[in-house]
Amino acid sequence: MKSTYIGLALAACLSIASAPLLAEVVPAPEHPANISAPATSPTEHQEAAALHKKHAEHHKGMAEHHKSVAAEYGKAGHPELKKHHEAMAKHHEALAKEHEKAAENHEKMAKPK
Secondary structure: OHHHHHHHHHHHHHHHHHHHHHOOOOOOOOOOOOOOOOOOOHHHHHHHHHHHHHHHHHHHHHHHHHHHHHHHHHHOOOHHHHHHHHHHHHHHHHHHHHHHHHHHHHHHHHOOO
């Protein structure tokens, strides 16, 4: 009987201790390869467009990550950190839009005239 109570107490302690680990934080995505040289041929423009699309998706994922971190800081009562991560999310959303525009421009340049 005594060991049952000890087991229940241990289970309760472990669940309380692991609660922060179960937070609803979206993991940050892996960063794609960097754009290392300007595109000069139609094929290189197609490759650059694809890479810019990957960068756009990365930044969208980072925006979602920062939004989830902000929400967790909000729940924890840290308004300054919440505000910071909300700003970072907006920053990544803007970067995603810029990469989408760059991809569109490279796609146009990949088409023969």
